[in-house]
Amino acid sequence: LLPFAIQTIGIINQKVLKDYELFVVNSSDSNSFEQANAGFRKAIGLGTLGSVGPSDSTITKLVAITSGDYNTSLISYNAGGPELSTKSIYPNFLRTNPSYTSEGYAIADVTKYYGWTDVVLLTENSDYGLGLTNSFVPRAISFGTNVRLLVILAFE
Numbered sequence: 001l002l003p004f005a006i007q008t009i010g011i012i013n014q015k016v017l018k019d020y021e022l023f024v025v026n027s028s029d030s031n032s033f034e035q036a037n038a039g040f041r042k043a044i045g046l047g048t049l050g051s052v053g054p055s056d057s058t059i060t061k062l063v064a065i066t067s068g069d070y071n072t073s074l075i076s077y078n079a080g081g082p083e084l085s086t087k088s089i090y091p092n093f094l095r096t097n098p099s100y101t102s103e104g105y106a107i108a109d110v111t112k113y114y115g116w117t118d119v120v121l122l123t124e125n126s127d128y129g130l131g132l133t134n135s136f137v138p139r140a141i142s143f144g145t146n147v148r149l150l151v152i153l154a155f156e
Contacts, residue, residue: 044070057081057127064093081127082135100128104135112143120149129153 040063043051051067054060055078064084067074068091075094076084082101084090098106111119119140123129129152137147 040066040074044072048072050075052077055079057084060084060093061090064090067092080131082131100131101135104132104137105139107132108136108139108143108145111140111145116145118146118148120151121147122151122153125152125154 040051050073051063052075054063055076057079058081060074060076060079061081061084064074071092073092073094075096077096079095080097080100080103082099084093084095085099121133121136123133133150133152137150140147
């Protein structure tokens, strides 16, 4: 995937962009805040106006604060943490996917649509799992759906 992304960015730089250049900051450990933030600061030093990524909400929250310090934009294609919608904390953050809260509401709406009266919720101990759970459970209950069992899986 990375070679394809680099090739695509090269084509965009040659054929589309006039005064700007896209580039990739690659890290062998995509979940490392230090590496993500170092890459972001490097990009800022090169005159970057905005950045795309990271995908993990926890790392994105930290990098988004840094982007605000530099008055640049940060767009994430996957970070769904509902806190990232708080513009007073993350004024320069944009996302291309819904927050986990919206996903939880949508799943609860599906249980209502199909008339499910009892569900078991399997989730994980992560920003995603807990965020989805915190929106799904109250909404499902408001529709009369009984959450019979909530299983939170912990992965290390």
